[in-house]
Amino acid sequence: NAGVTQTPKFRILKIGQSMTLQCTQDMNHNYMYWYRQDPGMGLKLIYYSVGAGITDKGEVPNGYNVSRSTTEDFPLRLELAAPSQTSVYFCATSLGGQGLSPLHFGNGTRLTVT
Amino acid sequence: GQNIDQPTEMTATEGAIVQINCTYQTSGFNGLFWYQQHAGEAPTFLSYNVLDGLEEKGRFSSFLSRSKGYSYLLLKELQMKDSASYLCAVDSGNTPLVFGKGTRLSVIA
Numbered sequence: 201n202a203g204v205t206q207t208p209k210f211r212i213l214k215i216g217q218s219m220t221l222q223c224t225q226d227m228n229h230n231y232m233y234w235y236r237q238d239p240g241m242g243l244k245l246i247y248y249s250v251g252a253g254i255t256d257k258g259e260v261p262n263g264y265n266v267s268r269s270t271t272e273d274f275p276l277r278l279e280l281a282a283p284s285q286t287s288v289y290f291c292a293t294s295l296g297g298q299g300l301s302p303l304h305f306g307n308g309t310r311l312t313v314t
Numbered sequence: 315g316q317n318i319d320q321p322t323e324m325t326a327t328e329g330a331i332v333q334i335n336c337t338y339q340t341s342g343f344n345g346l347f348w349y350q351q352h353a354g355e356a357p358t359f360l361s362y363n364v365l366d367g368l369e370e371k372g373r374f375s376s377f378l379s380r381s382k383g384y385s386y387l388l389l390k391e392l393q394m395k396d397s398a399s400y401l402c403a404v405d406s407g408n409t410p411l412v413f414g415k416g417t418r419l420s421v422i423a
Contacts, residue, residue, distance in 0.1 A: 233410055235413075240322070240415065241415055241416075242318075242401060242413035242414050242415040242416050243357070243401070243403075243413040244413075245410050245411075245412075248410050258410065290356060290357075302347060302359035302362060303347075303349075303357070303359065303411065304359075305356035305357050305358070306356060307355070307356050308355075308356055
């Protein structure tokens with residue numbers, strides 16, 4: 201049982217490049233989230249999805265895009281990478297809304313944009 | 315708006331007790347989560363408080379006062395492996411979890 205799997209673990213991008221961070225889960229959870237975490241800061245929500253075909257913006261969505269075509273996958277797309285997007289990105293899932301079940305996190309993707 | 319405050323850093327001695335506070339001001343409130351995050355790793359769930367009072371889970375306890383917008387995480391019999399960041403997060407009901415910046419706890423011998 202893999203849980204929440206993120207790939208890649210590490211990536212270095214040049215300014216202006218684009219990439220997709222992959223997130224896949226095998227827990228059949230409806231809710232999926234993308235957070236970023238900067239040093240000394242808490243987790244900031246980028247985008248989230250309450251089910252296949254539905255996505256919503258979080259607190260810091262600019263510069264990112266998402267899609268949710270299946271229950272299992274929730275990729276995060278960075279277009280025109282900028283140094284401000286250097287961060288650790290966590291994908292998370294939950295069975296129901298926040299109060300119903302805790303978040304399960306992937307191991308993170310450490311991204312550097314230079 | 316949403317505002318969650320926690321101390322940035324704390325240091326405590328092995329074997330001691332430490333209390334990590336969290337105060338919040340949010341537009342709605344269903345409950346409050348505590349997560350533990352070791353350096354370089356993902357956060358993991360510790361506790362969820364909905365009602366006022368203390369919830370105990372082994373060496374860890376979490377307290378909530380809804381009227382005061384206040385929670386704390388109590389760690390007893392501290393061990394070196396408890397060195398980590400502790401994240402407070404509020405379930406406001408309408409939106410996904412809002413996290414505080416976290417408290418980095420260092421346990422020293």
